[in-house]
Amino acid sequence: MNSSHSPAEPLLRVQGLRKLFGSTAALDGIDFSLAPGEFLTLLGPSGSGKTTTLMSIAGFVAPSAGEIFHRGAPITSRPPEDRGFGMVFQGYALFPHMTVEQNVRFPLSIRGVSGGEARTRARAALEQVQLGAYAGRYPRQLSGGQQQRVALARALVYRPDALLLDEPLSALDKKLRADLQWELRKLNKESGASFLYVTHDQEEALSMSDRIVIFNQGRIAQIGSPSELYERPASLFVAEFLGRSNVLQGTVRSAGQDGLAVDYEGGVIQVAGAPRACAAGDSVSLVVRPHKLRLASAGQPGLQARVEAVGYAGNLLNYLLRTPRGTPLYLECVAGAGQHPDLRQGADVRVAVDGEAVSVLEAARP
Ligand SMILES: Nc1ncnc2c1ncn2[C@@H]1O[C@H](COP(=O)(O)OP(=O)(O)O)[C@@H](O)[C@H]1O
Ligand SMILES: [Mg+2]
The missing domain is CATH 2.40.50.140 (Nucleic acid-binding proteins)
Structure with a gap:
């Protein structure tokens, strides 16, 4: 953590982001910021540019124009591993040949944390996602919801200040998805990490988020709290997209x-x-x-x-x-x-x- 960081400064700021694939603009001037500890959701139809935005922030997509700031410092041309954000995606992407605990320890070992400290931190992260009793199992011995919890523990274990999540619940059934929505919300507030969450599911966005950024065809249609967007949509697109x-x-x-x-x-x-x-x-x-x-x-x-x-x-x-x-x-x-x-x-x-x-x-x- 950078102690000179002032609380008024956003944790992340995206400014004028554009991304061309060939001659089509997948992103056409995206501006928003993420506050410390905030749960911010990028919501929009399929193909509206949510994943491209998240991948630009993570460092896996190079923007055609625009700048990304982390605690005020430009990071647009830094490699992903220097940015240090936690990531969780739709597929669980756990290592099948490693136990649950080994999976969770993995990000620590690549950061040079090992031995007793790694073990203590991995165990604590597994407790956070209520999987303390599953440390010795292999991913194939877990349900989809449990595997996604392990992926969350793995993303949180090195205490990143922001977690990037791209449709992490969309492979789960409705009941499990609802349970994990509550857990994600709780983890966000307990860990203090900012969550930048991508979904195309309007109910999910409304129930989980502090604020929502609504995407439409590579642009931002509106930014606001769930109730502002629901009660005071600025366009028919927003009104109709939110129910x-x-x-x-x-x-x-x-x-x-x-x-x-x-x-x-x-x-x-x-x-x-x-x-x-x-x-x-x-x-x-x-x-x-x-x-x-x-x-x-x-x-x-x-x-x-x-x-x-x-x-x-x-x-x-x-x-x-x-x-x-x-x-x-x-x-x-x-x-x-x-x-x-x-x-x-x-x-x-x-x-x-x-x-x-x-x-x-x-x-x-x-
Ligand atoms: N690697 C790529 N090459 C070409 N077009 C892409 C690529 N990635 C995304 N796109 C296009 O960019 C647009 C936005 O995609 P994406 O960010 O994945 O949308 P979303 O996550 O909102 O569904 C879509 O039209 C998609 O087809
Ligand atoms: Mg996507």
Whole structure:
């Protein structure tokens, strides 16, 4: 650890990163930073540039332009072994002929740590991932989840200040993945190491991260905390990538200090606040999450819709409604908590939009 490092300085900073493969830009101006101890996730569809970014940071891909800083010092042209980051990938990549403990000791031995100290540290790392009792086994004698835990112990054993993880859970089944998500989160906070985590799974990103960087076609679409991105997406791409949204195309009727009135399919939707500069006549897309729609009470303004289908999701009920003009509306409520008797398949209802929970975006191109 570098004691002159100030806490305000990012642990890692990526500036203007570009990568061309032939004439195609896999990365086209990537800028973000990773704070000490932070769990930062790179999230985006397949092919959006997440792995290329991680590999540039690790030192296995040479960027075409841009700079990477570690504690303020440029490392862009340093070889991977000088950067000292811990790495965990989708494949477990354990040495099959070595025991669990030998695998975990390996990064120590290449750093000249051996004997009793190596043993103590390897044992401690295995305890951290709850595999203390498996030190003498071989990788083939472990489940996929256990092998991935060994890979984590091996990455943490030499106490790197950052761990780079590329889809480490994607080979595991859903239940195991959920268990390991909690463990990764805990290891991040206990070890104090920053985690830079790549996934294409939006639920995983939302549940684990301190902040998320959303990638789209080699560029950053938005950076923010999970709730900022989920509740206040800056674009339709972000809104739709992070789960189900209602997207309502309307026209601004009036814009004032305390909000907008938007004409929508013969009704008016009131939007609180003034999140975007808008003027009367502008076409806008209103984005609102399914749990921010509810049935209008008598006398309250609402959108006409018919209940088309009801879906049961354990703790939640999902409703697909449709307006008279054929626009789908998704409404979600907590099962058992005052769900409305009118929400039956085939029923005609009126839907109220929570004006505090609407993101106002530029209208989507038809
Ligand atoms: N070695 C390579 N040679 C040519 N194209 C590549 C190479 N690596 C990645 N790409 C391309 O760069 C883009 C980004 O890839 P990648 O970073 O792997 O995306 P992600 O990890 O988000 O799925 C893709 O279009 C991919 O095909
Ligand atoms: Mg990838």
